[in-house]
Amino acid sequence: MTSETDLFSTVDLVLPNGTDCGGVIADAVAAPTWPPFSQGAVDFISALSNLLLKDPRFRQHPELVAFGYQMRRKAVEALAPSLPPASAGGLIRGRGLALHFAPSNVDTIFLYSLLLSLLAGNVSIVRLSNKKSEQVDLVIDAMRSLCARPEHASIRNRMVLIRYPHDQRLTDALTALCDLRVVWGGDTGVSAIRQSPLPYLARDIVFPDRWSMAVIDAAAFLSAPDISELARLFVNDAYWFGQMACSSPRIIVWRGEEAVCATAADSMFREMLKHAQPFAGDLKSIDFVNKRVFEDSAAIDLGAKLHPATTNLVSVLEVTLDRMDPSGYDHVGGGTFLNGHILDLRETAKLMHRKLQTVVTYGIPASEWREYLASGAIAGVDRIVPLGAALDFAAVWDGMSLMREFTRETTIGV
Amino acid sequence: MSIFEDRVYSLGREDKRRLLTAELDALTRHHFRSCEPYAHILRARGLGEFAIKDLEDVPFIPVRLFKTHDLSSISSAEVAKTLTSSGTTGQAVSRIFLDKETASVQSKTLVRIMQNFLGKSRLPMVVVDHPGVIANRDAFSARGAGIRGMSTFGRKIFYALRDEDMSLDIEGMFKFIEENPDQPILFFGFTFMVWEYLLQELVRTDRRISVPQGILVHSGGWKKLVDRRVDNKTFKEAVRDRTDISKVHDFYGMVEQVGSVFVECEAGHLHAPAHSDIIIRSPSTWEALPHGQAGVIQVVSRLPRSYPGHSLLTEDEGMIDGEDDCECGRLGKHFRVFGRIAEAEARGCSDTHSGQTA
Numbered sequence: 001m002t003s004e005t006d007l008f009s010t011v012d013l014v015l016p017n018g019t020d021c022g023g024v025i026a027d028a029v030a031a032p033t034w035p036p037f038s039q040g041a042v043d044f045i046s047a048l049s050n051l052l053l054k055d056p057r058f059r060q061h062p063e064l065v066a067f068g069y070q071m072r073r074k075a076v077e078a079l080a081p082s083l084p085p086a087s088a089g090g091l092i093r094g095r096g097l098a099l100h101f102a103p104s105n106v107d108t109i110f111l112y113s114l115l116l117s118l119l120a121g122n123v124s125i126v127r128l129s130n131k132k133s134e135q136v137d138l139v140i141d142a143m144r145s146l147c148a149r150p151e152h153a154s155i156r157n158r159m160v161l162i163r164y165p166h167d168q169r170l171t172d173a174l175t176a177l178c179d180l181r182v183v184w185g186g187d188t189g190v191s192a193i194r195q196s197p198l199p200y201l202a203r204d205i206v207f208p209d210r211w212s213m214a215v216i217d218a219a220a221f222l223s224a225p226d227i228s229e230l231a232r233l234f235v236n237d238a239y240w241f242g243q244m245a246c247s248s249p250r251i252i253v254w255r256g257e258e259a260v261c262a263t264a265a266d267s268m269f270r271e272m273l274k275h276a277q278p279f280a281g282d283l284k285s286i287d288f289v290n291k292r293v294f295e296d297s298a299a300i301d302l303g304a305k306l307h308p309a310t311t312n313l314v315s316v317l318e319v320t321l322d323r324m325d326p327s328g329y330d331h332v333g334g335g336t337f338l339n340g341h342i343l344d345l346r347e348t349a350k351l352m353h354r355k356l357q358t359v360v361t362y363g364i365p366a367s368e369w370r371e372y373l374a375s376g377a378i379a380g381v382d383r384i385v386p387l388g389a390a391l392d393f394a395a396v397w398d399g400m401s402l403m404r405e406f407t408r409e410t411t412i413g414v
Numbered sequence: 415m416s417i418f419e420d421r422v423y424s425l426g427r428e429d430k431r432r433l434l435t436a437e438l439d440a441l442t443r444h445h446f447r448s449c450e451p452y453a454h455i456l457r458a459r460g461l462g463e464f465a466i467k468d469l470e471d472v473p474f475i476p477v478r479l480f481k482t483h484d485l486s487s488i489s490s491a492e493v494a495k496t497l498t499s500s501g502t503t504g505q506a507v508s509r510i511f512l513d514k515e516t517a518s519v520q521s522k523t524l525v526r527i528m529q530n531f532l533g534k535s536r537l538p539m540v541v542v543d544h545p546g547v548i549a550n551r552d553a554f555s556a557r558g559a560g561i562r563g564m565s566t567f568g569r570k571i572f573y574a575l576r577d578e579d580m581s582l583d584i585e586g587m588f589k590f591i592e593e594n595p596d597q598p599i600l601f602f603g604f605t606f607m608v609w610e611y612l613l614q615e616l617v618r619t620d621r622r623i624s625v626p627q628g629i630l631v632h633s634g635g636w637k638k639l640v641d642r643r644v645d646n647k648t649f650k651e652a653v654r655d656r657t658d659i660s661k662v663h664d665f666y667g668m669v670e671q672v673g674s675v676f677v678e679c680e681a682g683h684l685h686a687p688a689h690s691d692i693i694i695r696s697p698s699t700w701e702a703l704p705h706g707q708a709g710v711i712q713v714v715s716r717l718p719r720s721y722p723g724h725s726l727l728t729e730d731e732g733m734i735d736g737e738d739d740c741e742c743g744r745l746g747k748h749f750r751v752f753g754r755i756a757e758a759e760a761r762g763c764s765d766t767h768s769g770q771t772a
Contacts, residue, residue: 280698285710285755288697289729293476299458300451300483306458312698317458 007173014128015140015161016147025125027157029177033094034121036407037080040154041118044146046073048115051142061135063240063391067108070393071115079119079395083403087411094121095203095408096179101193103184103207104129106245107136112393112402113182118158120406125160125174171196178202180406186246205405207398210246210357210382211326212390215348218256218264218341220363230362231271233388237360239279240391242287243333247358247383247390250331251324252316253348254341255364261341269309269316276313276335283313283334290332291315298338301329307339324351349377356380357398360390418688418716422526423744425688427737430746431469434691437716438724439466442473445722448487452722470693470702474712474725477670480508488513488720499556499669508670516720520673523717524563527687530744531663531677532567532629538594539568540587542603542612542632544575556669557604560633563672564602570594574603575611582615584623591625598627601659604634609644609652616656628659633667633675637753646682666751670723674715676749681741683748690715692749694734695727705734705747710755731755 008021016024034041052058052068059065069075085092098117102110110126117124128136140161147156164170175181175196183193186209198204214234224230238249252268254261295315298304302323307316319338342348345368352359359381361369369384382399385392395402417425417433425433442464445452456462456473466472479485486493492513499508512520541561548558565571572590576583591599603612608630616622630653639649650662666684667675674690686692693702694709703709711732714725732751740748 283698285697285731286729286757288700289476289478289710289727289755292700292727293478293482295458296455296475296479297482299454303454304458306460308460312700 007170010164010167011170012163013160014163015143015159016156017144021162024157024160025174025177028123028125028160029097031123031157033096033123035091035093036083036119036121036403037077038121040152041121041158042073042076044152044155045071045076045115045119047146047149047152048142049073049076051146052139055142057138061138063108064135064139066392067111076119079403082395082401083407085409085411087409089412091410091412092407093410094123095406096122097177098122098124098180098182098406099174099178100124100126100182101185101189102126102128103186103189104131105241106391107133108139108393109184110136111139113184114159114161116395116402117180117182117406118155120403122180122406123158125162125178127171127174128161128163130163130165166192168195175199175202180205182406183207203405205400205402207246210355210398211251211331212247212249212358212360213251213253213351213356214249214360214362214387215253215255215345215364216264216268216361216387217363218254218261221254221264221268222260224362227267228271228274230387231268232275233386234268234360235272235275235279236388237390238337239276239282239335242282243335244331245391248333249358249360249390250326250333250336251338251340251351253321253324253351254339255343255345256341257343258341265307265316265339265341266309269307269314272314273309273311279335280313287332287334288312291334291336294329294332294336298329302338304338321347321351325353326355345372346377352378352380354379358383358385358390360385360387362387419522419526422530422687422689423685423746426745430688430691434688434714434716435466435469435472438469438472438714441716441719441724442466444719445487445724449485449722451483451485452487469691469714472714472725474714474727475722477508477668477726477728480510480670480721480723481506484509484511485723486511486721492720497556497559497669497672510670510672510723511721513720516718519717519719521563521566523673523687523689524675525566527675527677527689528564528567528631531631531661532600533598536567536569537598537600537629538590539565539571539600539602540574540590541565541568541571542574542601542608544577544580545573546577557634559669559672560604561602564600564631567600568602575607580611582611584615584619584621587623591623596627598629599625601625601628601630601657603632605632605636605649605664606634606638608632609639609642609649613649613652613656617652622656622658624658626658626660628657629661629663630657630659631663631665631677633665635753636751640753668713668726668728670726671713671715671718673717676713679740679742679744679748683735683740683742684750685740685742685744685748686746688746689717692732692734692747694732694749697755705736708733708752711749711751729755 011021013021049068049071052064100113114124114126179202181204183190183206190206190208298317302319304317304319310316315336316339321340324338493511494514495512497510548561653659664678665675676684678684691714693712696709711728711730718724734747734749737747738745
């Protein structure tokens with residue numbers, strides 16, 4: 001134990017405040033597992049949600065406000081029916097100690113991971129990204145002040161936030177303590193963390209590299225009452241987080257007659273240019289150079305042609321569907337799109353392989369998607385969402401109901 | 415002798431634009447015909463049949479493409495040598511394919527340009543590097559190639575650093591200076607090497623050399639020196655203080671455009687010779703910017719014929735200070751380079767542990 005304490009002495013303890021990381025972790029290990037949706041967890045989450053929605057400090061961070069809205073008491077309580085025991089008379093409980101590795105690109109992910117885990121009944125240790133951000137600091141500040149209140153005393157030893165530079169021995173030691181390990185951070189992150197052996201009874205929930213696309217019915221798009229609004233929604237899907245989130249669409253496929261698709265694409269890209277202006281400041285010189293390199297490489301390697309509406313902000317490359325697969329090139333983000341068209345949804349079958357996470361769609365009804373998915377033609381797709389909802393995190397992610405994955409069930413047959 | 419060779423620094427703005435644009439137009443069409451990947455790039459941008467009227471309309475390609483693609487306008491049988499950029503292990507390197515003609519025109523142009531600063535006779539030369547850097551001829555590294563290129567201007571060559579540990583052979587240098595009295599000696603090295611292994615070593619050992627007629631030519635960029643808060647002024651002061659050399663010429667060039675280099679004049683400005691030019695572009699629009707505005711540097715040169723490198727978008731930032739109006743009397747644009755554009759922060763999902771794994 002002495003050596004373990006020494007090991008933890010290099011860890012930067014973010015929450016709770018203090019220096020005795022070894023002690024805090026020992027307390028967390030000793031904390032009991034709760035059933036899901038216990039009062040202490042729900043109260044804390046709704047208090048945090050209230051703060052995010054009402055405190056003016058968060059107003060300039062719309063993603064935090066959106067997070068607050070998603071985690072309001074009503075919404076959290078509405079998750080409960082989604083977690084019935086699978087067996088008659090069965091009982092659901094948390095898994096125990098959850099160890100989370102947060103990604104650095106999407107600031108709010110660690111919050112979802114942590115709060116859903118808290119809600120599931122687990123005690124959580126979160127290793128935050130070393131890339132600090134104002135948003136993360138603000139939220140942690142809010143969490144600290146809430147934890148200090150007497151009404152939230154019961155959850156104080158159930159959440160530990162730490163930072164440490166990559167250190168295999170530390171990750172080994174922390175992993176050895178956990179019942180559940182949640183790894184965000186794509187293939188690289190998952191490979192790094194998987195170097196640390198998981199206890200036999202523990203389980204891994206990992207979020208490897210994924211990519212996303214849009215599939216839009218051209219005729220429906222053109223007859224929409226407000227095309228500009230659709231473009232605005234799509235810009236929000238694509239331009240937040242530099243278009244580098246797993247859920248950021250990077251491919252647009254139009255369905256319909258070629259000429260109709262061309263008209264739809266043309267109006268989409270022209271409208272997008274207007275709505276993308278507020279994001280122009282996020283792009284640095286290197287991003288524009290990277291986009292230029294990508295465009296020219298795509299011309300050579302993918303036979304791409306630049307769409308006439310292409311600008312430095314909305315970069316569109318016309319590519320045939322068989323060359324769109326992202327495993328064939330490096331995505332550079334910053335508003336770079338491969339654009340193509342189909343007559344029939346089934347032409348996307350090869351492209352929609354296992355790594356395709358989200359399909360943002362317009363004008364193609366749920367029934368058609370259902371039929372397509374049920375046909376067995378495609379291996380991928382974990383989410384089908386309307387324009388504007390690509391980045392909305394949900395309790396079902398990457399094909400998994402996180403509350404279910406974060407809990408275990410005891411069957412009671414007596 | 416062509417007008418470009420004859421009037422390296424005396425071709426006025428209007429003439430230069432007209433003549434250089436015509437050459438670049440012809441080169442663009444030549445590479446469009448001869449290099450398929452280059453043709454793909456131009457066609458993707460809607461360019462096919464064209465006649466370029468304006469210097470700023472010459473299409474450019476990112477210099478990084480030479481690291482990811484083999485771009486050549488000659489058959490493999492015609493390749494006389496392949497230049498590669500220096501790169502740390504694991505980094506991609508540029509591969510530049512030269513035929514005899516392009517290689518020879520590059521050397522000749524370099525001579526014409528450097529003679530303007532060094533005079534016509536070959537000089538005793540001190541290379542601020544170790545001899546091993548050029549020993550391996552297979553690896554046409556940028557440092558080795560640069561030294562080999564500059565050696566054309568040297569008569570007797572002394573390497574100032576020892577192979578084993580890069581330590582300064584100061585006794586050897588004293589002897590070399592003594593053996594070549596009362597005449598200019600050419601010092602050449604990479605900017606950082608000159609600073610770290612010559613100047614700093616002289617400071618550390620509290621010694622100095624005196625070569626009042628010396629000329630120091632250096633290149634390679636300021637990145638490492640900026641990190642150490644050393645600017646050109648500090649650098650030149652240290653050179654004068656430790657060596658008595660007052661003629662110091664930085665130059666801006668790259669392996670993708672060897673020959674038509676941009677040399678720093680007595681007034682401290684980098685100059686475009688007749689053979690090449692500089693355009694500053696706004697990264698957010700790629701529009702050419704007026705003089706006095708900072709942006710991404712595009713370099714054009716009439717030399718690259720064996721590979722489509724006549725118009726390149728660099729990854730450096732700079733600014734044009736003026737044209738045909740430098741106090742040194744040379745015509746052409748004069749400009750400064752601020753350095754490499756900043757790397758983007760990693761933002762992908764997979765960056766959580768990047769740089770920390772292993």
